[in-house]
Amino acid sequence: MRLINAAEGLDAKGRKTRLSLSIENGRIARITDAAGAAEDIIVMPALVNAHDHARPLRSSSVGAFGKPLETWLHRLAMMAPVDPYLATLAPLARAALGGQGAVMIHHVRAMGLTDYAKETEVMARAARDVGVRVALGIGMRDCNPLVYGAHDELLASLEAAVRAEIEARFLSQPMMPIKEQIERVDAVAAALGSPMFDVQYAPNGPQWCSEALWEAIAEASARTGRRITTHLYETKYQRAWADRSYPQGMLKRWKEIGLLSPRLTLAHCVWATPDELDMIAEAGCTIVTNTSSNLALRSGIAPLAEMLKRCCKVAMGIDGQAFDEDDDALREIRLLWSLHAGWGFDRAFEPSEILLVALENGRGAVGAGNGGRLAEGAAADLLILDRAALDEDGLMPVDPIELLFARGNRSHLRELIVAGRSVVQNGKLVGVDLDAAQRELRAAYRAAMPSRAGFVQAWTGFEKAVCAHYLTRLGCC
Ligand SMILES: [Zn+2]
Structure with a gap:
């Protein structure tokens, strides 16, 4: 049993002062008024990152800065396969x-150095060693490996050497048959699924999956109860592709095949229409908004206020692209508020609604169950912030939610507790050595750089051709 006596408690319901919170068996057992001295800390539920890819190192380090998603994704091929344990440990440690x-x-890019079962097993071990809850979405796709639509014209426009490099890098692997893709997810779930490690179907997105794959996933999810996570309308090119490919409406089709359900998580929805937001809200799907990522990849500004107005269940994602490329989810909630809450005296929503988005709404999407609130019986997934550091001026009593949204960031984190276990203490990871993991990863990537020499050579011509595809002849699947 552990007792926390805090000067302040904060969740989407509001503020509590001088509270005593006891933790037993991974849950909040009791919350009472603090009888004795309370520490100068703020206790609040831990943040939920409901959309990410656990990328081992920062993508701008391989020259991906400022690129739209459609070339940014290809640029990631600069990163060679590395040890999946370290590749998972480092981003999860930064997340904590x-x-x-x-x-x-x-998980859209398997390292492929061992068989898939082994790779996911070591990913689960990395998650356990760090101590955070993880949902592993097994990436699924079966079309459009280069661009949205046919890529023949694009290939024909490339110089021979560039074409050979691109074909070898992106087109040499056959797509896995649909049945095998479904079975692979079910096998990983049977082997590794637990309350701390949820396994999900994770089709990469509409433009990368055939109609038959969507139907198979909808059927499998209804049969097993397993969740589905996918990207939707991240960029304006995806919107254009969907409108051409599904003139009757893609979401209408998804509804017909039973895909729209409370088991479905949709990352982004930057370019969703108001009618589609109504359909998403009605079906009880979760939307994950990824504000920093949408800025970094030039995707746009999601209609967050409209989503909330239309009663969509919205959660927060970091998508590997926090504003400072540092996985700081505390800074991210400030960005959500700053960019989406309205201008002047027009207030679309209050900071407390962002706390609902960031602390509670994503828990179902990652299979984390009950929690996200300072309540008896809720999971003991908690952040402890240094209140004195957050309010170092200390001039007068100020509501801590205001300080959090004015200046909160990861430097104020004193402790992260997950399922009652301390994961970060005094600003340091308890169970793992992040610096050592990052040193090893950097060394592995640097050593593999010569294997990317052909890709570096091919890049300028390839990038120009991809850009031309989206600007002039966006096709259909
Ligand atoms: Zn993503």
Whole structure:
């Protein structure tokens, strides 16, 4: 049993002062008024990162800065396969330091150095060693490996050497048959699924999956009860592709095949229409908004106020692209508020609604169950912030929610507790050595750089051709 006596408690319901909170068996057992001296700390539920990919190092380090998603994704091929344990440990450790108690890993790029079962097993071990909750979404796709639509014209426009490099890098692997893709998810879930490690179907997005794959996933999810996580309308090119490919409406089709359900998580929805937001709200899907990522990849500003107005269940994601590329989820909630809450005296929502988005709404999407609130019986997934550091001026009593949204960031994190276990203490990870992991990863990537020489050579011509595809002849699947 552990007792926390805090000067302040904060969740989406509001503020509590001088509270005593006891933790037993991974849950909040009791909350009472603090009888004795309360520490100068703020206790609040841990942040939930409901959309991410656990990328080992920062993408701008391989020249991906400022690129739209459609070339940014290809640029990631600059990063060679590395040890999947370290590749998972480092981003999850940074996530913990950024205040995240639960993280979605949409696993779109398997390292492939060992078989898939072994790779996911060591990923689960990395998650256990760090101590955060993880949902592993097994990436699924079966079309459009280069661009949205046919890529023949694009290939034909490339110089021979560039074409050979691109074909070898992106087109040499056959797509896995649909049945095998479904079975692979079910096998990983059977082997590794637990209350701390949820396994999900994770189709990469509409433009990368055939109609038959969507139907198979909808059927499998209804049969097993397993969740689905995917990207939707991240960029304006995805919007254009969907409108051409589904003139009757893509979401209408998804509704017909039973895909829209409370089991479905939709990352982004930057370019969703108001009618589609109504359909998403009605079906009880979760939308994950990724504000920093949408800025970094030039995707746009999501209609967050409209989503909330239309009663969509919205959660927060970091998507590996926090504003400072540092996985700081505390800074991210400030960005959500700053960018989306309205201008002047027009107030679309209050900071407390962002706390609902960041602390509670994503828990279901990552299979984290009951929690996200300072309540008896809720999971003991908690952040402890240094209140004195947050209010170092100390001039007069100020509501801590205002200080949090004015200046809160990961430097104020004193402790992260997940399922009652201390993961970060005094600003340091308890169970793992992040610096050592990052040193090893950097060395592995640097050593593999010569294997990317052909890709570096091919890049300028390839990038120009991809850009031309989206600007002139966006096709259909
Ligand atoms: Zn993503």
